[in-house]
Amino acid sequence: MLLHGCGAITPAPPVARAADAGPELPARTGHVVDEADVLTAEQAQALSHRLAEAEARTHHQVVVVTVCGFDGETIGGYSRWLANAWGIGRKFYNDGVVILVAPVQRQVRIEVGFGLEKALTDAEAVMILYRDVIPRFRAGDWNGGIDAAVTSILREIS
Incomplete structure (x- = not known):
């Protein structure tokens, strides 16, 4: 399945960068960055509002990012690079938490900062993916899968 936001017409030209500069990242425009265009504007806005409210309440920052590819990286390397480059979470x-969705590659990852690993372990993150997210994604329900991930993550870290 080709998605509209992932270059169904023509891909964007590559950007020249230094070899050690890391992967090209989307611009951070808020709590939800939907580069793959899998959410409607209303869904993205509602999710962004929900994540902003949760951050105000818990001080933990959760962002959702959909991308069309990893620019030569693995999903794990890309998500760590993204979290560090964007400065997700409080510095010290x-x-x-980054929820990274790559629909074209059929991959999804929950990247958790070290400061939250007791509240949201790697095992819990994987369980959220297999229990809440992947079944919805397989049914074509991108918003439902992302929303379920956010619900489960906020429950664990609140």
Whole structure:
């Protein structure tokens, strides 16, 4: 399945960068960055509002990012690079979470900052993916899968 936001017409030209500069990242425009265009504007806005409210309440920052590719990286390397480059979470607490969705590659990852690993372990993150997210994605329900991930993550870290 080709998605509209992932270059169904023509891909964007590559950007020249230094070899050690890391992957090209989307611009951070808020709590939800939907580069793959899998959410409607209303869904993205509602999710962004929900994540902003949760951050105000818990001080833990959660962002959702959809991308069309990893620019030569693995999903794990890309998500860590993204979290660090964007400064997700508070600097001295390292308490951010990135939900990274790559629909074309059929991959999804929950990247948890070290400061939240007791509240949201790697095992819990994987369980959220297999229990809440992947079944919805397989049914074509991108918003439902992302929303379920956010619900489960906020429950664990609140």
